[in-house]
Amino acid sequence: MGRNIHSGMGRRSNETMRLTVTTFISVVIGFFLGVSFPTMPITKMNLPSTLLPSIDLGYIEDKYSGLSSQAFLHIWNSLRRNKGISFHEPEDAKIWVPTNPRGAERLPPDIVTPESDLYLRRLYGKPSEDLIIKPRYLVTFTVGYEQRDNIDKAVKKFSENFSILLFHYDGRTSEWNEFEWSNRAIHVSVLKQTKWWYAKRFLHPDILAPYDYIFIWDEDLGLEDFDAERYISLVRKHGLEISQPGLSADSGLTWQMTRKRDDTEVHKDAEERDGWCSDPHLPPCAAFVEIMAPVFSRNAWRCVWHMIQNDLVHGWGLDFALRRCVEPAHEKIGVVDAQWVVHQTVPSLGNQGKAENGKAAWEGVRERCNNEWATFQTRMTLADQVYIKENGIHPINSTSS
Structure with a gap:
């Protein structure tokens, strides 16, 4: 009887010892796992597809190397709880929307963002609070640093x-920081190019x-008597x-059409030399402005951009073809007399060429x-x-220009 009691107590002591040793070993292993977990590469983790669908985890780890796996998962799970959204994507999900923009047919329409803007954004805070004001108009100048004083005066208008x-x-951009407004402007620098080269690639x-309106202007314009807001109001009033x-x-x-008149707010036609205008509704007697200081509505610019040639960088000949982008052109293209500028004819861009032969x-x-003008005319005719x-x-009757 005594032996049986002693034997039972011995077995219980052995079991208690094994449990103690097992618990100790588990705590040690758990400690080392806990210490190493935050630094484990997220790509090594076996996460269910319902949690992280179609995500390049290696990319996230590279881009956000300062964010631990634990923190990332915390953010992800918080997003799921707050939005009440299931991130499950069926394996056989197939999306094809022919009405989406070209190249975006595989995306659900609600995520497609086909247009963008030039608004500057902060790197912090809520995106919805980034913009105090959304500018409605854009003005571009193609500039060299030597014309900085003239551009400073112009921008302030x-x-x-x-x-x-x-x-x-001319590649000089940082020097413009001397002007307070420069920090709010957008600067694009490519050596020895024309404004139409820039426009085709960046606009x-x-x-x-x-x-609503886009100003694509040269750098040698004097704007002492110009009011931009008043100009816009006149353009709207006269349907230009x-x-x-x-x-x-x-x-x-150069042309009678673009000469300022003193007796009207806007004019849409002019009289040129004998034989210059076969039709009073066609350039250069109507439906015509020059390429030094054009202003385009949003819709007109969409058409004009497609007409700009990649290799014809000076844009000569465009002014005679702008009429193709609005209808009726002789009513919707005009010169605003009540707001005028001075064309100073500074040959700065000409000096960017190369002396040869x-x-x-x-x-x-x-x-x-001159050669580009002839080439453009030929291409349009063909x-x-x-x-x-x-x-x-x-x-x-053919009215091709």
């Missing part, structure tokens, strides 16, 4: 309703979608889709301008002819 974008053809209509301010008498003038730098630039032929159209 535009209110906070305008986004300011400078294209720098896509889907980027400029928030802007493409416009420019009148050029004062002391400007370097016995020609000065500016001579080579001017020669290319494009018209191909379209007319393919569609079996027999025009009574």
Whole structure:
């Protein structure tokens, strides 16, 4: 009897010892696992697909290396709880929406963002609180640092309703920080390019979608007598889709159409030299502004952007073809006389050329301008002819420019 009691007590002591040892070993292993867990690569974790669907975890770990796996999972789970959203994506889910923008057919329409903007954003805070004001208009200048004083005066003529974008053809951007407004402006720097080169590459209509009007201006314009807000009001009043301010008498003038008049707010036609206008509704007597200081409505710019050629960087000839982007052109293209500028005709961009074959730098630039004009005219004529032929159209009177 005594032996049985002693034997039972011995077995209980052995079991207690094993339990104690097992508990100790488990605590030690758990401690080391707990210490090492925050530094474990997230890509090594076997997480259920319902928790992290279709995510490149390696990318997240690289981009957010300062964020521990534990913290990341805490954020992710908080998002699920707060939004009440299941992140489960069925394996056989197939999305194809033909009406989405090209290339986005595989995305659900509610996530597609086809347009953008040039609004500056903060790196902190709530996105919804980033913008105190959303500018409704955009003004761009293609500039060199030598024209900084003139541009400083010009920019100050535009209110906070305008986004300011400078294209720098001389590579000098940081020097512009001397102007207070420069920190709010957008600066794009590519050496020795023209404004139409910049416009084709950086002013896509889907980027400029928030802007009602787009000013694409040269750097050698005097704006002492110009009021941008008043200009916009006159453009709206007279229904202009493409416009420019009148050029004062002391400007370097080329066409009668763009000369400022003193007896009207806006004019839409002009009389040129005999034989220059075969039709009073066509350029250069109507439906015409010059390319030094054009202003486009959002819709007009969408058309004009598509007409700009990638290799014809000076834009010569565009002004004669702008009429194709609005209808009726002779009513929706005009010159605003009540708001005028001075064209100073500073040949700064011409000096960015290269002297060769016995020609000065500016001579080579001017020669290319003339050649581009002829090339553009030829391309437009041929494009018209191909379209007319393919569609079996027999025009009574051709007004191709």
